[in-house]
Amino acid sequence: MTSTVARRPAQIELSGVTKRFLTPSGSMFTALRAIDLAVGAGKFCAVVGPTGCGKSTTLTMVAGLDRPSTGTVRVGGQVVDGITAGTSFMFQADALMPWKTVLGNVALGPVFRGVPKKEAQSRARDWVRRVGLAGFEEHHPHQLSGGMRKRVSLAAALINEPSILLMDEPFGALDVQTKAIMSNELLGLWEQTRPSVIFVTHDLEEAIALADQVVVMTTGPGTVKAVYDIDLPRPRGAVQEIRFESRFVELHHQIWASLREEVEAAYALTAQGRRS
Amino acid sequence: MSGPAGRGGAISVISPQTDASDTVGVRHAARRRKALVWAARLATLIVVIGGWQLLTSAKIVDRFFWGQPSGIVAQLNDWVRHGTAYGSIWLQIWTTFKEAVLGFVFGVITGVIVGVLLGQFRFFSEVLSPYIKVANAIPRIVLGSLFTVALGLGIAAKVSLAAVLVFFVVFFNAFQGVREVDRNLLNNARVLGASRGAITRHVVIPSALTWIIASLHVAFGLAIIGAIVGEFLGAQRGLGLVIATAQNNFNPNGVFAAMFIIAVLALTAEGLIGLLERRLLSWRPPSQIEASAA
Numbered sequence: 414m415t416s417t418v419a420r421r422p423a424q425i426e427l428s429g430v431t432k433r434f435l436t437p438s439g440s441m442f443t444a445l446r447a448i449d450l451a452v453g454a455g456k457f458c459a460v461v462g463p464t465g466c467g468k469s470t471t472l473t474m475v476a477g478l479d480r481p482s483t484g485t486v487r488v489g490g491q492v493v494d495g496i497t498a499g500t501s502f503m504f505q506a507d508a509l510m511p512w513k514t515v516l517g518n519v520a521l522g523p524v525f526r527g528v529p530k531k532e533a534q535s536r537a538r539d540w541v542r543r544v545g546l547a548g549f550e551e552h553h554p555h556q557l558s559g560g561m562r563k564r565v566s567l568a569a570a571l572i573n574e575p576s577i578l579l580m581d582e583p584f585g586a587l588d589v590q591t592k593a594i595m596s597n598e599l600l601g602l603w604e605q606t607r608p609s610v611i612f613v614t615h616d617l618e619e620a621i622a623l624a625d626q627v628v629v630m631t632t633g634p635g636t637v638k639a640v641y642d643i644d645l646p647r648p649r650g651a652v653q654e655i656r657f658e659s660r661f662v663e664l665h666h667q668i669w670a671s672l673r674e675e676v677e678a679a680y681a682l683t684a685q686g687r688r689s
Numbered sequence: 690m691s692g693p694a695g696r697g698g699a700i701s702v703i704s705p706q707t708d709a710s711d712t713v714g715v716r717h718a719a720r721r722r723k724a725l726v727w728a729a730r731l732a733t734l735i736v737v738i739g740g741w742q743l744l745t746s747a748k749i750v751d752r753f754f755w756g757q758p759s760g761i762v763a764q765l766n767d768w769v770r771h772g773t774a775y776g777s778i779w780l781q782i783w784t785t786f787k788e789a790v791l792g793f794v795f796g797v798i799t800g801v802i803v804g805v806l807l808g809q810f811r812f813f814s815e816v817l818s819p820y821i822k823v824a825n826a827i828p829r830i831v832l833g834s835l836f837t838v839a840l841g842l843g844i845a846a847k848v849s850l851a852a853v854l855v856f857f858v859v860f861f862n863a864f865q866g867v868r869e870v871d872r873n874l875l876n877n878a879r880v881l882g883a884s885r886g887a888i889t890r891h892v893v894i895p896s897a898l899t900w901i902i903a904s905l906h907v908a909f910g911l912a913i914i915g916a917i918v919g920e921f922l923g924a925q926r927g928l929g930l931v932i933a934t935a936q937n938n939f940n941p942n943g944v945f946a947a948m949f950i951i952a953v954l955a956l957t958a959e960g961l962i963g964l965l966e967r968r969l970l971s972w973r974p975p976s977q978i979e980a981s982a983a
């Protein structure tokens with residue numbers, strides 16, 4: 414792949430995507446059913462939905478780590494077959510190599526793409542600085558706080574200048590303040606390179622504050638319930654403040670009404686399961 | 690920090706002085722504890738060796754069967770001055786050491802290679818797993834007889850036996866280590882565009898290294914056992930042969946003296962492996978390194 418391809422944001426299209434898994438007991442489990450979803454090139458799409466509705470599965474299929482049982486996933490017009498080129502993935506858990514330094518971890522992307530080590534390192538140094546970790550290049554992940562590790566992950570994800578950025582509850586494990594800071598940084602960095610983003614989260618406020626488009630998913634088997642366009646102007650500024658704007662509150666009301674039904678349904682389902 | 694609490698109100702202010710004197714106190718306690726541990730270690734040694742010497746001198750324990758510390762020292766002294774029946778003691782030590790190290794190296798290399806390969810290719814590991822289980826269930830030390838017959842009295846038979854013993858321990862650890870690699874790390878590397886080789890080099894092997902190195906401690910002990918047993922079964926020199934001769938001559942002091950030499954060898958190797966471990970695994974949190982060094 415050439416870097417020019419990687420730099421152009423790509424449109425993501427899922428059409429009629431269904432994913433079934435074989436459970437250990439031998440029965441079929443449908444995680445996703447007939448998903449239709451389109452994310453425009455350079456758009457920030459947040460996906461919210463109750464636990465276990467297949468949000469993460471959607472991401473792994475866009476990345477090409479997994480295949481749909483039926484339906485197709487297209488990225489930039491091409492059907493995903495194998496690992497999707499120009500993709501970066503930020504996982505909920507840390508995906509940093511504990512035996513590599515901060516610099517080594519950030520440099521992995523270019524190194525894997527065959528960039529000479531020297532150049533990879535100088536690019537990594539630049540990205541480490543851009544996420545505010547200058548001076549921590551030689552530290553190992555276990556010497557960093559949770560928020561700092563997330564910054565490293567963010568730098569490692571963005572260094573390849575991806576056309577698609579997939580984020581699976583990346584800030585889920587952080588405390589509220591750190592989460593707000595990281596969200597601001599993410600927005601700032603995203604506005605510089607503008608990859609297409611699918612951002613999975615539990616947190617509706619986070620979703621509205623960050624995204625152009627919020628997708629609400631139904632409880633399992635997951636499918637798209639509704640898509641809301643977020644017409645808050647960009648650049649958004651601090652996510653802590655935007656939530657007090659009247660348009661934000663309005664959108665939040667609207668989407669929460671839709672999401673609540675699903676969350677309650679999911680809760681009733683698990684409660685039932687516990688009783689039986 | 691246990692500064693005097695409640696000074697002049699509900700909030701206790703911990704001054705830098707209190708902090709500093711606390712540090713001194715903590716350090717002092719740590720040093721005293723260390724000294725105590727060493728004193729107790731020395732006492733244990735004196736009680737065991739001294740008791741052994743006393744009991745055998747008082748003829749409560751028969752020194753003809755159980756040896757005597759002073760006799761062991763005399764035996765070591767005799768070996769150093771006059772050599773053994775098969776040449777100088779240093780030659781015997783060198784022979785055994787060479788066999789153990791060669792067996793160790795071959796066993797570790799093959800164990801790591803096969804473990805990493807089988808760990809990554811699920812198909813092969815499924816095909817081979819019943820045979821590996823059978824091979825593991827066999828008492829492999831018996832292979833020593835086979836090797837002695839097939840490879841003769843030279844060094845090859847001992848090296849082979851040591852290598853086989855080492856191989857299985859290292860292999861199982863490498864295999865397990867590869868299987869335990871964090872899925873997230875693998876997926877992340879794949880998405881970032883890593884080839885299969887790059888994943889092995891940057892993710893799988895470093896991750897399995899913790900497991901592999903943990904196995905090396907046990908493995909070197911097994912390499913020495915392999916070399917000694919091989920020499921027992923038939924050899925022209927080596928510490929195993931020295932032990933076998935001492936046994937045939939009803940010389941328990943000779944057996945103990947050789948045991949002592951082997952223990953020194955094993956401890957030296959253990960120290961070197963510990964150094965290697967600290968070098969290769971320096972990225973781990975310090976608590977783990979301390980725990981493994983203790």
